[in-house]
Amino acid sequence: MFYTKFRAIMDTKDNSFQQVQGVPIVLTGSATDMSDFKLSPFRAFTGGFPTAIVPRFLLRKYWYPRVPTNGDGTAKYAPYGLRKIEAVLIREFGEQTVAVAHPSNLEKFVGPETKVIGVSSMEPAGTGFVSRTYTSLVGFGGEPVAAAEFRDLITKPILRKWGAKIVLGGSGAWQIHNSKLQKKYRIDCIVMGEGEKTAVKIFRKALNGEELPRVVETEPPNPKEISCIVNPSIFGTVEITRGCGRGCKFCSPMMRKRYSFPLEHILKEVELNAKNGTRMIILAGEDIFLYRCNNKFLPNREAVVELINSIASVPGVEFIQPAHAALAPVVYDPEIVEEIGPVLREKSYWVTDKTRHSSVEVGIETGSIRLVKKYMPGKMLPYKPEE
Template sequence: MLSSLISAIRGSDKTGEGQQGAKGTTIVLTSDLPTMSDFGGDPFIAFLSTFPHRIVRPILKKYFKPQLDEEGRPKFVSYGLRRIESILSREFGEENVVVAHPETLNRFVGDETRLIGISSHDPLGFAYVSRTYNSLLGFGGDSVNYFYFRQLMRHPVIQNRNKEKTKVMVGGPGAWQIKEMDLQHEFGIDILVHGDAEHDLTNLVHDVLDGKKIEKEVVMGPVDPEKDNIPPITKPASYGCVEITRGCGRGCRFCYPTTRKRYSFPIEFVMKEVEVNIKGGVKSIFVITDDIFLYEVQPRFVPNREKVVELFSKIAQFPGVEEIHLSHAAMAPVVVDPKMIEELSPILLEKTKRRLNGEPYVTVEIGIETGSIKLMKLGMRGKALPFDVEQWQEIVDTGLGILNDNSWYPLCTFLVGSPDETEDDTLATLELFDKIKDKKLLYVPVLFIPIKGTSWEREKCVGFENITELQWEVISSAWDRNIKIWKREDERILKTIGFFFYWTYLRWKYGAKSIRPVMKFLGLSNFPLLKSRVPTPQTGIKK
């Protein structure tokens, strides 16, 4: 049945991937607007999609204007969607697979469409940053990501399809959120897919096209990149994304990537994807990895300086590459091999447009998470390897010093409300803040969220309504430091005005425990009413 369907489509339509009119393309792939957008080529602007839509949607609107080719297909889409496109095109033929923008779905979905595949990233706004800062603000509606995912699922083309003939399949890293909130039926999703697609997806799609009965929820089998013949992308991805490693292995209990087999993609594979992106009109390259220092890593997580430097040198030297973005890194490898940072820095500083006080700098996301050795031992001991976890605070302080000396100013996350966190653990994080107070970084405190598929998936979700005063202190101290590092002195008055206005709301919503940290944020910690009962980070003894 499948082969005759494909043959009929190939025989009756010689125009390939172009506009299909009422017939439609057999397999149509799409995603919500934020996931589809490239935010002017800056992946860090995309973080705004995690904030309430009424506040930031007017700012982001200009980035959501479709960039289409002559046949109405988006020029740039998310890397995950491009990977799915390459897998399915190899199996079913390019003429039977198309990626469509949400605003042009009607051009490609028609009578002969059998599958609408939707990639989800943060569909309900449950990612760490989304939930933390939507909860903190408390107004402005759902996150931008949720707003536009809901809009996509209500699209007339999806709602009015022939539901017997055309199936809707949703996958991607955000699929767990839909299951968690039991929204599969409400969104009209026929098949919810969890896990990496490279091993099982083609068999699943064969079954859909053959009209076989399929479970409403499907878990993909584990992928072995060495055996599963993963194809490189064939069309440009947003930001010029290329995948250099997959998996991690450090064993953090709150993190999904640690469950995947660690693998470094051959440099030839990476450079093929670099070429596809640059020839497709992208001017930057964004390396996708759970840790850039895992590339061809040696035993006990000792970084392979030669291979890492070679990789980034080749990317930087490729004609047309104007900028290189980094995704994630770990702190311990920086301390293991400071010379690696010294050798990488001139390569990356030449390929960055980021400036602080007029000087170029490199940034990358690093999960510090806590200053507590106890919490490190309980949930993220592997972060310290190859060092002893007892040295964690020293590793962080030393690593930040090495990075700063080479003009790297990382974005560092700190988990608030980890399982089994006590006042002593929170104080340890505040002690770490004091230890690194002279370092340049962007502090990003995030509330703990149990993510499906991780060791801590059954732990309690943390909300602002039940965090302690000391945990408030971590959040307010973090953003106070950010203002001092990243804002000009003459802009501090704006912070003060804004937070005095907002303080009354925080007091009303979260109660008295939020007052002292917010006042400290405003630089008013010496106010007489605040001088009693303040636990000190050094001793925890109440004054």
């Protein structure tokens, strides 16, 4: 595999190995998105800090160093969303047609044969809640680090050198659209929403040299057709559920149909990550207790316990980090935490005073019945707001 991909990107006719021919589809992300922040998912939130605090050349070296590379120069780890798109593109167009690279390695993959560069984004304009919260808390320093890194990436001359189309996707793509930065950043197409189904159409058009739509709102994929990733993700991220359904007025996962991935699908991705040395597994989803819950939001203790125990027993999994959890399911069934708690503690990355403790992010919660009814009508399910 290494040899064939290497041939695909280098001109070997004169044996000079000088001229990069380019891979037809190159996928990348900014320096902050393409780092594991030294294996600390919470440190990654500091991408929302203002740039004036520490010079970025120091941050790149010591705070968010680039992910390691494979022998052919591709990125060993990449954001999970980018890996999902990579998987569907490889399935459709073949492995030799797609390369995922850190921004500092783009020169090795972008050449005259490159037709399209897909850029993943999380916080490209610094207008998400993380950046806004941190910049206002810190109170000075202007542009968030993540936005500055995105600007550095999107203005790199190599992106435009051979006339490849630039397609922007990822959870932060809306920021560029809303901030009216598409023209300034010379982005051909912004893709917003779940990408699996629509990405193939957009990238096929780009490969054929056809015009791309300026902005695309995606069609949701059939969950049963969502591919497993085929290369490891940063933080060993695996998706356990997609969508939510609790109905908060301010939330985009709310728009997606709730779906729990089958255990075999999840374990396949866990095994791939663990085998490739991610050490950590992040369980991506809006609330771990939504995993195979019923349609009245009653948590499914057996399923959650089986999920955690199965992942914990995969060789190579040192740490398990659930991304999010709501409080109402814990009130409904405290035993669920009693059962998974010891395993999560044992597999926790966090140690304070020589004691391991597990953590999870809880979203916005409130004790105000008025606010719950007005903005988060399903947040407390399976209870009523008054309860």
